[in-house]
Amino acid sequence: xxxxxxFAELRRxxxxxxxxxxxxxDPTADATVAMLVMLRTVGADIVEVGIPYGDPLADGPxxxxxxxxxxxxGGGVAQTLDIIAKASPASPPIVVFSYFNPLLQYGFERFxxxxxxxxxxxxxxxxxxxxxxxxxxSALAAEGLDxxxxxxxxxxxxxxxxxxxxxxxxxxxxxxxxVTGAGSTPDFTPLHDQISRLREVTTMPLAVGFGVSNVGHxxxxxxxxxxxxxxxxxxxxxxxxxxxDAVAAVQAFVTPLIAASRA
Amino acid sequence: xxxxxxxxxxxxxGRYVPEVLVAALEELEAAVDLAFADxxxxxxxxxxxxxxxxxxxxxxxxxxxxHDVSAAPLVLKREDLNHTGAHKINNTVGQALLARRMGxxxxxxxxxxxxxxxxxxxxxxxxxxxxxxxxxxxxxxxQALNVxxxxxxxxxxxxxxxxxxxxxxxxxxxxxxxxxxxxxxxxVIGSVVGAHPYPYMVREFQRVIGDEARAxxxxxxxxxxxxxxxxxxxxxxxxxxxxxxxDDPSVRLWGVEAGGDGLETPRTAAALGAGSVxxxxxxxxxxxxxxxxxxxxxxxxxxxxDYPGVGPEHAYLKDSGRATxxxxxxxxxxxxxxxxxRCEGIxxxxxxxxxxxxxxxxxxxxxxxxxxxVNLSGRGDKDLAQIxxx
Numbered sequence: 001x002x003x004x005x006x007f008a009e010l011r012r013x014x015x016x017x018x019x020x021x022x023x024x025x026d027p028t029a030d031a032t033v034a035m036l037v038m039l040r041t042v043g044a045d046i047v048e049v050g051i052p053y054g055d056p057l058a059d060g061p062x063x064x065x066x067x068x069x070x071x072x073x074g075g076g077v078a079q080t081l082d083i084i085a086k087a088s089p090a091s092p093p094i095v096v097f098s099y100f101n102p103l104l105q106y107g108f109e110r111f112x113x114x115x116x117x118x119x120x121x122x123x124x125x126x127x128x129x130x131x132x133x134x135x136x137x138s139a140l141a142a143e144g145l146d147x148x149x150x151x152x153x154x155x156x157x158x159x160x161x162x163x164x165x166x167x168x169x170x171x172x173x174x175x176x177x178x179v180t181g182a183g184s185t186p187d188f189t190p191l192h193d194q195i196s197r198l199r200e201v202t203t204m205p206l207a208v209g210f211g212v213s214n215v216g217h218x219x220x221x222x223x224x225x226x227x228x229x230x231x232x233x234x235x236x237x238x239x240x241x242x243x244x245d246a247v248a249a250v251q252a253f254v255t256p257l258i259a260a261s262r263a
Numbered sequence: 264x265x266x267x268x269x270x271x272x273x274x275x276x277g278r279y280v281p282e283v284l285v286a287a288l289e290e291l292e293a294a295v296d297l298a299f300a301d302x303x304x305x306x307x308x309x310x311x312x313x314x315x316x317x318x319x320x321x322x323x324x325x326x327x328x329x330h331d332v333s334a335a336p337l338v339l340k341r342e343d344l345n346h347t348g349a350h351k352i353n354n355t356v357g358q359a360l361l362a363r364r365m366g367x368x369x370x371x372x373x374x375x376x377x378x379x380x381x382x383x384x385x386x387x388x389x390x391x392x393x394x395x396x397x398x399x400x401x402x403x404x405x406q407a408l409n410v411x412x413x414x415x416x417x418x419x420x421x422x423x424x425x426x427x428x429x430x431x432x433x434x435x436x437x438x439x440x441x442x443x444x445x446x447x448x449x450x451v452i453g454s455v456v457g458a459h460p461y462p463y464m465v466r467e468f469q470r471v472i473g474d475e476a477r478a479x480x481x482x483x484x485x486x487x488x489x490x491x492x493x494x495x496x497x498x499x500x501x502x503x504x505x506x507x508x509x510d511d512p513s514v515r516l517w518g519v520e521a522g523g524d525g526l527e528t529p530r531t532a533a534a535l536g537a538g539s540v541x542x543x544x545x546x547x548x549x550x551x552x553x554x555x556x557x558x559x560x561x562x563x564x565x566x567x568x569d570y571p572g573v574g575p576e577h578a579y580l581k582d583s584g585r586a587t588x589x590x591x592x593x594x595x596x597x598x599x600x601x602x603x604x605r606c607e608g609i610x611x612x613x614x615x616x617x618x619x620x621x622x623x624x625x626x627x628x629x630x631x632x633x634x635x636x637v638n639l640s641g642r643g644d645k646d647l648a649q650i651x652x653x
Binding site: 004053054056057058060061064068071072077078100101102103104105106116126127128129132149150151152153154155156163174177178179198205 | 269277278279280281282283284285286287344401405425426431432433438442443444445541542543544552554555556557558576
C-alpha cells in the first residue's frame with residue numbers, strides 16, 4: 001500500500017499514524033526483525049528503520065549510540081536491506097531512514113531497486129534538503145518509493161510550501177530546534193501553530209517527530225498531527241536490557257503509546 | 264571563483280544539512296554578500312589584521328634549507344608570525360566581525376588540535392562574545408595546553424565523547440548545538456569546509472595570504488612564483504594562498520596532504536589522494552570512507568591535517584587539473600621539520616613541515632629562474648611536547 005493511501009484510510013478512521021523508529025541491527029539484526037513483526041501485532045501503522053551511520057548530524061546521543069552499536073556488528077545498508085526483506089511480509093509498512101552518504105555510495109538506482117524488492121515503501125534522508133533531493137527522489141520514484149521531506153520550526157512559510165509540494169508520502173515535521181532525543185519535556189504550543197501554518201499551504205499528511213517520548217506527548221501531538229514518530233525514547237526503553245529482552249521491552253513501551261494515539 | 268547559486272564549485276560543495284539549519288545558512292549567505300560588497304567592512308577587517316594580528320606577514324627567502332639540491336629561490340610566506348602563531352586567526356577575525364554585524368549573541372567552534380579553538384577564543388575575548396568550543400575527548404587529553412589557553416581566554420571547552428572522539432565528531436557536535444540554538448548563535452567553522460557559504464566565505468577571509476604574497480613576490484623579485492605550495496587538511500591555508508594565484512596560469516599550485524604511514528595503508532589522512540567522492544559535514548567533496556559510505560578513521564602525525572574530508576574547492580581544483588595534490592608521510596614531514604629548524608632557525612608547525620618537505624623534493628627539479636613560494640602556515644611551538652616525546 002502506498003503511504004498516501006494509508007494516511008487516507010487513517011484519516012477516515014480519524015486517528016493519526018503511530019510510527020516507531022528502530023535502528024537496523026541494534027541490539028541485533030534478529031531482534032530488529034522480531035521487533036518489526038511484533039510492531040504489527042500491537043498496531044503500529046508504519047515503522048521507520050534507520051540505517052546505522054557513524055556521523056549522524058541530525059541525531060542526539062541515543063540514536064547516535066544505537067548506530068555505533070549496530071555498526072560494530074556489521075550494520076549498514078546491506079544488513080538493513082536484509083532485515084527489511086526478512087520482516088516486511090509480517091511488519092507494518094517500512095520507511096527507511098538514512099543519511100545521504102551511505103545511499104550515494106551504494107548508488108541511488110541500485111538502492112531504490114533493492115529497497116523496493118526488500119519491501120520498503122519510502123526513504124527519509126535527514127541531511128538532504130529540497131535543493132539536493134532531486135536525483136535521489138527520481139531514482140526512488142522510478143521504483144514507486146516515496147520520499148518524505150522534512151520541515152523545521154525555522155522553515156519559512158513559502159519554503160515550507162515548496163517542500164510540501166515536493167515531498168511524497170507524508171511531510172516529516174520536526175517539532176523543535178536541535179536534534180532527535182527524548183531529553184527535556186518539549187513545549188508543543190509552537191508546534192500546534194507550526195502545523196496550522198502548514199495546513200494553510202498543503203493537504204499532505206503531517207507526521208511529527210523529535211522529542212515525542214511519552215503518553216502525554218503522544219496525546220498532545222495526536223490532537224493536531226496525522227502521524228506521531230517516536231524514536232529515541234523507544235531505543236532508551238531497551239538499551240539497558242539484555243538483547244533477548246529487547247523485543248518485550250519495546251512492546252511494553254509502545255503499547256500504551258499506541259493506545260494514547262487512538263484515544 | 265564564486266560558487267554557483269547552490270554553492271557548488273563544479274560538482275563539489277552544496278548544502279547537505281538538516282532543514283533546521285537552512286534558514287541560518289541563507290541568513291549568513293545574505294550577510295556575507297552585503298558585507299563583502301561593503302568597503303567599510305573590509306577596511307575594519309584589514310585594520311584589525313594590521314593592528315591585532317600583525318599583518319602583512321613578510322615573505323622571506325630561505326638561506327640554507329634545500330640549497331644543497333637547488334638554485335631556485337625558496338620563499339616562505341610567514342603566517343607563523345601572526346598573533347596566535349598561525350593563519351587561523353585571519354578567518355576568526357572575519358567571522359567575528361560578521362557575527363557582530365548580524366547581531367549574534369555567542370560563538371561556537373569545533374577544534375581538533377586546538378588551534379582554531381584558540382583563534383576563536385581570542386576573537387571572542389576581543390569582541391566580547393561568549394565562546395563554546397567543541398573538541399573530541401581524545402584531543403582534549405592530547406592537547407591539554409591548548410585547552411588551558413582557551414579557558415584562560417574565557418572560552419568554555421566541551422569534550423565530545425561520541426564516535427571517534429576527534430575533530431570529525433567535534434564538528435558533528437558543533438552542528439548539533441548550532442541546530443538547537445540557531446537563532447542567536449554564530450558557528451565559526453575553522454576551515455574551507457561545511458555547507459555553502461562556509462567554504463567560500465572562509466577562503467575569502469584567508470585570501471589575504473595569497474593577495475599579500477603575490478604583491479610581495481612582484482615587488483621583491485619582479486615576477487610571479489613558478490610554484491606555490493601549501494599543506495592541506497581541510498585546506499584553508501592552501502585555499503588562502505592559492506586564491507592569490509589561481510588566475511595566473513603560469514603559477515603551478517601544489518597541495519600537500521598528510522600521507523600518514525602512506526597512501527597504500529589505512530593510516531593516512533589524504534582525502535584527495537586516497538579518498539573518493541562523498542558527503543561530509545554539509546558538502547560534497549573527496550572523503551576517506553568505506554565502501555558502505557562510513558567515514559574512515561584517519562591518521563597523521565599532524566593533528567591539524569588529521570581530517571577525513573577536504574574543502575570542496577580543492578576537490579574542484581584537483582578534478583579540473585588547476586592544482587596538484589601530493590602526499591608527504593609522517594616520516595618525511597618529521598625529517599623536514601628537524602632539517603628546516605637547523606637550517607633556518609625557524610620551528611615550523613608539523614602541518615607546515617609537510618609543505619616544506621615537498622618543497623625540497625620539488626626544488627630539486629627547479630632552476631634559478633624559478634621561484635618557489637611555500638606557505639609557512641604556522642609555528643611549531645604547539646608540537647614540541649609531542650615531538651620531544653617521540
